[in-house]
Amino acid sequence: MDIKGTAVISKSGRIKRISGPVIVAEGLEGVQMNEVVRVGKAKLIGEVVELAGKDVSIQVYEETSGLRPGEEVESSGSPLSVELGPGLIGSIYDGIQRPLDIVMKKSGNFIKRGIAVYGLPKDKKWSFRPSVKKGDAVKPGNVIGSVKETAIIEHKIMVPPGVEGIVHEISSGEFTVEEEVAVITGADGSKTGIRMYTKWPVRLKRPYNRKFSPVEPLISGQRVIDTFFPIAKGGVACIPGPFGSGKTVVQQQLAKWTDADVVVYIGCGERGNEMTDVLQEFPELEDPYSGEPLIKRTVLIANTSNMPVAAREASIYTGTTIAEYFRDMGYKVALMADSTSRWAEALREMSGRLEEMPGEEGYPAYLASRVAEFYERGGRVECLGGGREGSLSIIGAVSPPGGDLSDPVVKNTLRVVKVFWGLDDDLSSQRHFPAIHWLRSYSLYLDNINDYCAANIGKDFTDIRNTAMSILQKEESLQEIVRLVGEESLSDRDRQVMDTAKMIREDFLQQHAFDPDETYTPIGQQYRMLKSIINFYDTAVSAIEEGSRFENITILSVREKIARMKYITKDRMGEFDDIDREIKQQIKGTKDGSDNR
């Protein structure tokens, strides 16, 4: 039985009504909610979304033009599921896990309807290495062996939920995912064959032993994120903003440079070219941690805006289930969903076609719970079977109409996420990128990761960050004064605050994603950069108190070096010491009135 292959037909009914992506069928008594069906002569893939008496409402994952009342609807007996096993990494799937490269082989440059393809390659042989032996007792989630799927990913083969007992047979060698690699004898003597892949219903979260609070930062190499508004491994974040403010670039930067083991990137109802971009770049770009091409740790889900809207709704679940599966192996997984608004709009469209009672802005009343359920699938967990810890971090882009944050999707998202990267249209039109507004954004993980940062980055890391934040905060109120009465009215000390804030904004917060020398800054360098800026500030303020003039501080040559700190690589960390020394010397020089150009 398979969702996309030829199904064993359990029941068949007929179409009664067609309205866009939703059809109503009858004669399918006994069919279950979320069951997969094949609709019409074209055998379009659909899912049962409502049962009302004899009428069954089905959302269809493909264009419904040409369907007629009376055409057959076949039920498959199983819910919408994904195939989980070796072959996921490096794939690009549509919203219901059809590999788009295979779809292209079958239907050409444009996606035709009714194409049946498997999520995983069924004929490819993988080298399976067992890690249990005959006679071992195993329970769900236990690892029985592994496959080196890519240079980075050791794909662990786990005992599926519901299977428990003694290893009766275990193989070693080359197998396809369809072949059995182990047989488990249950307590009742029953024998269960284990293959290297399983199926899992996408709408059901995968089980784990227990959840913990996150404690480690997910490092992205993006300075404003890592230093100012970090997300934790196993944390959840959102990035709302109007069009063109930088949601996608931030998501892609995270997909490229985050220190996660596996990245699942969902392009949900967005541009085709953005997925093409990832597809063309990721095999070329090097993962800074393993030195291997990024594609070897990445799974892509692409359901672009011109693809059927129902599959857009499913794509979020398809991606999340795949991400959970790698988490279950004990990996640190990061999932990006661009954009969750398109998913919510798909929900709204389906809901409208089902004539459900609309809530705010036409969204269904269950929007809030769907959003919460989605982000709840993130977290740091002890994996099923024990002995392993995995995490799933979720970062969702939100695209509110007109950038208005009172939008229901934004509001419901803010209720559940712990990090808010607020993009600002003014900043992006001034080309201050990333346009994450430093005064409006927040991270609630600062306390969680505090110990980790003190131990691994720098004891004063948090202090430095907080000092920088307070300078930025102060700038805002000083700017108000400048707008009213002009800059002259400020004291030298305040002008130093303004000047330092500008330094933080231009030399630290701004980061050019497309400049290969700057696209990624390791956390160690981030720390030293900000430390030098704060050092400059502290030293300058003391000097001003001792009589130095602000004007003389603004012309010091070390400032140019500060502006170029972002290019200092790991092997030249000593340069930070030089800069700190020069700061001391040059500012000292301003006290005797000499100018240190």
Place this chain on the structure above:
Amino acid sequence: MKQEYFTVKSIAGPLFYVEKTQNVSYGEIATVRLPSGEERLGQVLEVNEDVVLLQLFAGTSGANLNNSRVKFLGKGLELPVSKDIQGRIFDGLGRPIDGAPEVIPERKLDINGLAMNPYARSYPDEFIETGISAIDAMNTLVRGQKLPIFSGSGLPHNQLAAQIARQAKVRGKGEEFCVVFAAMGITFEEAEYFKNDFQKTGAIERAVMFLNLADDPAIERLATPRMALTAAEYLAYEKDFHVLVIMTNMTNYAEALREVSAARKEIPGRRGYPGYMYTDLATIYERAGRIKNKKGSITQIPILTMPNDDKTHPIPDLTGYITEGQIIISRELEHNNVYPPIDVLPSLSRLKQKGIGEGKTREDHSAVTSQLFAAYARGKQAKELAIILGEAALSDVDKSFSKFADEYEKKYVSQGEYIDRSIEESLDLAWELLRMLPKEELKRVKEEHIRKYMK
């Protein structure tokens, strides 16, 4: 013979409900013969067991319940294509209106097309030189991009689109664009303006025009851009042309979409536009692009007018969420006699990055324009401050930025309708203007580039 139905149950706005139907398929086309004998086209929007909801492209006036006859044609809307469509003018539904005979079709294509597989796409990265500095240097257009013009009523968006069509070229290649033009609800005069311009340049020979004018049926507009894009896909992917599709005015298109939605009594989304407008617009805009194994390409320049010049209105908003940037026309610049009055700051080309730089435009392109953006933004801020506090309150540095902003608008953005600047000219001019600023403020450009280009 197809069966005819006399069973029209009700008529509401552009919609027909037909009863006792059999074997009608979702999305198919029907003809409706009115009591007067006139025949109109319609499309099936919803099918129930024996009731069909039909949308009439030319509206329902003159129809009645008893004597209107409906015939379902068993297929979707199609465009007959052959190489001979070039040089021809069609109405909004693809029927010739230039007096010449029907096109003898090589094939008939469903105008809805199919979604391009993202795996089949090739990322657009070939620089198109439009000869307009505010575009080429600042918000670069590339082949296969969809870059709309966000304008306001009475602003010169048509001149700008025509100038782009006239001047657009890919350097070093002899290949010229062929234009596919879709008019939705624009005036006869506006359409004539484009026609004349295409005639003057000779582009008309290879152009295909689809005209749904202001006095043509509004619902027909829903088909017009799809007709145009079907023609464009045929020319690009079967005949290897680089096609430039100009679609104007998308605002009128969206109004028609709203009209149908209201007639269906759907739950309205923001400002009455249907919730599915994003998806609907995406099925138009996403038809731009390049395909790995094909020579041709489709570049789209949709034009829309922002109601009340409001960028957050659903039409520009949803468009901006789909397209690969936007060129924003500013009323203020227009008042200051800047042509083209492009406001470069909120404008954006998302595909700029991969289309520029050494070997494509020039090594200093990215940095020098980044410096222009920063300097112009700062200059505008300084100007605002000067309005409140007076020029005297500005620091010397801010004064130079304020002056820079004025010169930038006057000399850089403004260039005239028939001026075709090469990218080198645009970049050189950028360096010339940057000389107005203190050198230590030029943080975004490299020292070596300053030495090399700032003459």
